[in-house]
Amino acid sequence: MSLNQAEPRKYFISKGIDQFFTDIYLTFRFVMRFFKELVKPPYEFQEIIRQCYYIGFKSLSLITLTGFITGLVFTKQSRPSLAEFGATSWLPSLVTIAIIKALAPLVTALIAAGRVGSNIGAELGSMKVTEQIDAMEVSAINPFKFLVVSRVVATTLMIPVLMAYTGFIGLLGSYLDVHANELTSFATFFEKAFEKISFLDIWSSIAKAVTYGFTIGVVGCYKGYNASQGTEGVGRAANSSVVLSMFLIFIEEVLIVQITNWIRVF
Amino acid sequence: MEKHNIQRDEAHRDIHIRGLFKSFGDNHVLRGVDLDVYKGENVVVLGRSGTGKSVLIKIISGLLKPDAGTVNVLGQDVDKLDNFSLRELRLKIGFSFQNSALYDSMTVRENLEFPLVRNKKNLKRRQVVEAVRTVLEGVGLLQTIDQMPSELSGGQKKRIGIARTLILQPEIMLYDEPTAGLDPITCIEINNLINTVQERYHTSSIIITHDLTCAKATGDRVAMLLDGQFLRQGSFEEVFSTPDERIESFYNYNFIQ
Numbered sequence: 223m224s225l226n227q228a229e230p231r232k233y234f235i236s237k238g239i240d241q242f243f244t245d246i247y248l249t250f251r252f253v254m255r256f257f258k259e260l261v262k263p264p265y266e267f268q269e270i271i272r273q274c275y276y277i278g279f280k281s282l283s284l285i286t287l288t289g290f291i292t293g294l295v296f297t298k299q300s301r302p303s304l305a306e307f308g309a310t311s312w313l314p315s316l317v318t319i320a321i322i323k324a325l326a327p328l329v330t331a332l333i334a335a336g337r338v339g340s341n342i343g344a345e346l347g348s349m350k351v352t353e354q355i356d357a358m359e360v361s362a363i364n365p366f367k368f369l370v371v372s373r374v375v376a377t378t379l380m381i382p383v384l385m386a387y388t389g390f391i392g393l394l395g396s397y398l399d400v401h402a403n404e405l406t407s408f409a410t411f412f413e414k415a416f417e418k419i420s421f422l423d424i425w426s427s428i429a430k431a432v433t434y435g436f437t438i439g440v441v442g443c444y445k446g447y448n449a450s451q452g453t454e455g456v457g458r459a460a461n462s463s464v465v466l467s468m469f470l471i472f473i474e475e476v477l478i479v480q481i482t483n484w485i486r487v488f
Numbered sequence: 489m490e491k492h493n494i495q496r497d498e499a500h501r502d503i504h505i506r507g508l509f510k511s512f513g514d515n516h517v518l519r520g521v522d523l524d525v526y527k528g529e530n531v532v533v534l535g536r537s538g539t540g541k542s543v544l545i546k547i548i549s550g551l552l553k554p555d556a557g558t559v560n561v562l563g564q565d566v567d568k569l570d571n572f573s574l575r576e577l578r579l580k581i582g583f584s585f586q587n588s589a590l591y592d593s594m595t596v597r598e599n600l601e602f603p604l605v606r607n608k609k610n611l612k613r614r615q616v617v618e619a620v621r622t623v624l625e626g627v628g629l630l631q632t633i634d635q636m637p638s639e640l641s642g643g644q645k646k647r648i649g650i651a652r653t654l655i656l657q658p659e660i661m662l663y664d665e666p667t668a669g670l671d672p673i674t675c676i677e678i679n680n681l682i683n684t685v686q687e688r689y690h691t692s693s694i695i696i697t698h699d700l701t702c703a704k705a706t707g708d709r710v711a712m713l714l715d716g717q718f719l720r721q722g723s724f725e726e727v728f729s730t731p732d733e734r735i736e737s738f739y740n741y742n743f744i745q
Contacts, residue, residue: 353585353587356546360581363607
């Protein structure tokens with residue numbers, strides 16, 4: 223091969239725009255590879271369970287606190303407006319609609335993006351720059367399957383579970399406030415709470431949580447797996463995992479709400 | 489003088505590289521590298537930092553793809569293998585990384601068990617435990633079995649890294665800067681370990697280094713990589729008995745500075 227063949231690389235449009243489209247293409251390839259490796263045996267059940275434990279169980283304390291405060295504060299702030307019309311009896315259904323339809327999936331996803339997404343980005347990024355991923359590869363172990371597939375599956379499975387838990391804790395927080403002020407019983411609160419909730423609302427929230435979980439897992443793994451330039455690269459991978467996950471979660475929120483509304487109309 | 493009895497013919501050739509090119513953007517790292525490694529031979533690849541020494545062994549192990557040229561390892565063209573065949577080939581290649589690359593979330597025992605249990609699923613628990621103990625004894629670090637990598641010294645990490653590759657009983661060993669960042673005494677220990685591995689496991693090895701003491705202690709043959717090509721190959725004495733200023737300055741820097 224002649225060295226003259228290797229001409230200096232030219233950009234199609236500009237460095238930044240080329241990089242943007244290259245990133246989209248590489249992310250698409252990463253996601254396609256995930257699905258390919260997901261269905262191909264052997265399956266990493268043990269590692270998936272381990273990751274589910276870290277992602278799910280280890281997030282419980284933070285999720286409990288956030289969910290409880292969300293339900294409590296939302297109820298407290300909604301009461302004065304409803305009290306003006308003498309409609310405080312609507313509080314349970316109002317809070318439940320807000321929690322089930324929007325707050326539980328979104329709060330859970332944002333907390334998970336911060337805690338789990340950054341953790342995955344930093345962990346895989348650190349493994350990448352210290353050649354631990356290469357070490358797996360040369361030991362005839364498929365690092366993509368072991369590290370990426372297990373984590374993405376775990377986030378996709380655990381975010382819906384955490385969302386359900388956040389919803390329950392949020393409603394509990396709301397109930398305590400309603401009970402303290404209106405002396406509503408537990409049974410009455412939950413009977414009223416779910417009056418206005420349809421199956422479509424629940425399915426839409428589950429769809430949101432699954433999508434957010436998948437997004438957090440894929441973004442964290444992609445950023446970590448492709449980290450470079452030493453410790454600086456690890457920090458960048460962790461940071462951009464959180465920022466990009468949150469950005470995508472908000473876009474997905476808008477899209478899923480819009481799709482749900484279309485389904486509701488039909 | 490050659491340390492091992494090497495038969496240099498086609499039948500005993502483990503690695504055969506011809507016309508190897510590799511570039512990263514405008515940086516032409518390897519520019520037509522030719523190299524043969526024979527059974528039981530320790531070949532040292534010498535060169536300054538950034539001359540493509542590590543790139544060479546990453547191409548041999550299939551971690552990087554060459555731009556041009558052929559890389560034949562144990563009779564198979566590495567860049568033409570499918571994933572399954574490459575995985576099978578990698579079981580016969582041990583790779584010792586410059587920074588050891590131990591899995592820092594696992595203990596020493598788990599680091600060693602990990603490649604074994606995942607690649608040899610028919611092994612019984614007792615056999616796995618025995619294999620781990622044997623390789624750890626071989627590198628003299630059985631006492632570290634339950635320690636985390638963060639608790640080990642640099643030299644210990646290197647030895648555990650070598651032990652982790654040995655657990656799969658490879659036919660070829662690739663060492664990336666085995667003595668980098670170590671004190672002189674530990675360097676001697678690592679050099680001795682490389683020779684012990686060769687004698688005990690009958691491996692063929694490529695040792696990437698810029699440390700001439702390591703090259704002299706371990707190499708049956710030395711190849712000097714400069715500007716992306718092998719400038720000289722032969723015994724340590726042959727390579728450095730030259731008026732070529734570039735090689736002379738490399739020698740002087742190592743032994744005088």
